[in-house]
Amino acid sequence: MTDDPRRQIARNSMLMQSFSDAHTEALLQRSQWQSFRRGETLFLQGEDARAIHIVIGGWVKLYRITPSGGEAIVSVFSEGQSFGEAVALRGAPYPVSAEAVTECEVLRIPSAAVTDMLRQDPEIGINMLAATFAHLHSLVGQLEQLKAQTGAQRVAEFLLGLCNGAESPCEVTLPYDKTVIAGRLGIKPESLSRAFARLGTVGVKVNRNTATIEDIERLRDFSTSDPAGFWNKGG
Known part of the structure; x- marks a missing residue:
């Protein structure tokens, strides 16, 4: 259903907003809608990254466990924001864990679906780079806040x-x-x-x-x- 509000949020995300309708629909067909209760884990640090996630509703935190056993929050994502692009495309281990800090819904896009599309149309890679750059820019902004x-x-x-x-x-x-x-x-x-x-x-x-x-x-x-x-x- 094209009028499904969840699909519209996904389409308007930075990851997908520049995709053609055909590419977006192809990804949505291979993706899963998942709901999580507050405190539930989406994935753990060290697990192989096999998907990109878009937050459809609620809030998700990414965090690392420090050598002393404490928790260091890396970022918090809300509606329409995506995460995990770089590691999912490389098939590398997640450098962080992800947890729902409220009840939330996410769209889980298998990395294989994205890589298949990249092989068919390399232009999609520009959108992936843009999303990755946005995350980097956000982290730089957080560092500036901490210092200034x-x-x-x-x-x-x-x-x-x-x-x-x-x-x-x-x-x-x-x-x-x-x-x-x-x-x-x-x-x-x-x-x-x-x-x-x-x-x-x-x-x-x-x-x-x-x-x-x-x-x-x-x-x-x-x-x-x-x-x-x-x-x-x-x-």
Whole structure:
């Protein structure tokens, strides 16, 4: 069914948006829709990569287990975002594990289906490169955040990303557990609590899984300001 909203989300993903209708339909015919409960594993670090995944609904985290046994969150993906392209096409082991952090649905595209299509039409490889570059760009952005912003500023940018063009005042729902938010932003859970408190001074109120933003522009100014001033003030 072409009017299936799940199929439309897949078609609009960065991975597929430049594919022809024929190529998209061919991939969808060979793919599987899978649902996961919160906390369920999609795949584990070290397993052979045999598929590319597109998130259709909900949120999925990619993480690594550190030498000390801790968990390091690499990224969190939401509706329309894909992951696993590079390793799936190489048939290499997954360098990360994937877990549903909310109830979610994903489209599992067998890597064999993509490689077969690449042999028929090498132009598809450009789309694959574009998706891989987008992931790399996202990781570079996260590294820049870690180096250039305070924890409170990272949280501010995270909240701004949830506003989706809304006007002030704005109320957003935190999409997943605060521990995952902290890991995604490279801060400790206790530091996240302090960051929320710090954001109270610029009009942000957090109550359980809801954040109310009094003035979006004020919060944006805070997120992009020189952090040196905040460090000097202990923020």
